[in-house]
Amino acid sequence: MRTEPTPYAPRAPYDDTPYVLHPVPIPFADPWCYELVFPRDPRGPRIARTTLRAVLGAHELAELSYRAELLTSELTTNSVRYAQGPAGVRLQWRHPVLRISVWDLSPDLPKPYAPPAGPDAEAGRGMAILELVADRWGGCAIGEGELGSGGKTIWFELALTT
Numbered sequence: 001m002r003t004e005p006t007p008y009a010p011r012a013p014y015d016d017t018p019y020v021l022h023p024v025p026i027p028f029a030d031p032w033c034y035e036l037v038f039p040r041d042p043r044g045p046r047i048a049r050t051t052l053r054a055v056l057g058a059h060e061l062a063e064l065s066y067r068a069e070l071l072t073s074e075l076t077t078n079s080v081r082y083a084q085g086p087a088g089v090r091l092q093w094r095h096p097v098l099r100i101s102v103w104d105l106s107p108d109l110p111k112p113y114a115p116p117a118g119p120d121a122e123a124g125r126g127m128a129i130l131e132l133v134a135d136r137w138g139g140c141a142i143g144e145g146e147l148g149s150g151g152k153t154i155w156f157e158l159a160l161t162t
Contacts, residue, residue: 028060029095037088038076045076048089052100055091064098064158067133071156072100074126079104096160097135107150109139135159 026032036051038044049069056065072089079087083104090101110127130137134156142151 026059031095032059032093034091035088036090037086039086040080040084042080044080044087045073048076049073052089052091056098059093061093061098061160064160067158068098068100071130071133072102074129075102075154075156078110078126079106082106082108098158098160099155100158101153101155103142103151103153105151107141107152109141109152110154130154130156 034051034055036048038047049072052068052072053065056062056068076087076089079102083106085105087102087104090103092099092101112127135158137154137156139152139154142153
């Protein structure tokens with residue numbers, strides 16, 4: 001008869017308090033959250049994308065990875081380029097929706113999308129990409145916090161289609 005391994009084992013013969021040897025993975029539909037904070041550094045967006053890819057792959061959500069990486073890259077690049085100070089990315093899973101939030105210390109919320117000046121313009125397409133690729137998105141100002149006053153969070157959601 002085969003028995004499932006238990007993630008718990010007794011500490012010692014005289015101590016019956018169990019401790020975790022290997023935690024059981026979170027079930028697919030259960031909620032989870034990961035956060036990454038990075039300095040104002042041009043490597044930050046790449047690190048955020050790599051982290052995001054690893055988390056989504058580990059949670060068997062690779063099908064959301066391409067869109068999530070694209071949008072996270074847009075938002076984190078803007079944070080590094082325009083905000084002073086650190087920025088952060090938060091991934092939240094609430095089955096079947098993945099919400100990714102990017103915060104920084106700039107109080108300036110993005111302006112609504114307006115077409116760039118010309119086809120060769122190097123900036124001005126981020127909000128259009130967000131509007132086209134995300135299932136939902138929004139933003140809000142942040143009040144005073146541990147890192148000072150001001151700031152904002154821009155978030156987007158991607159729904160898993162089954």
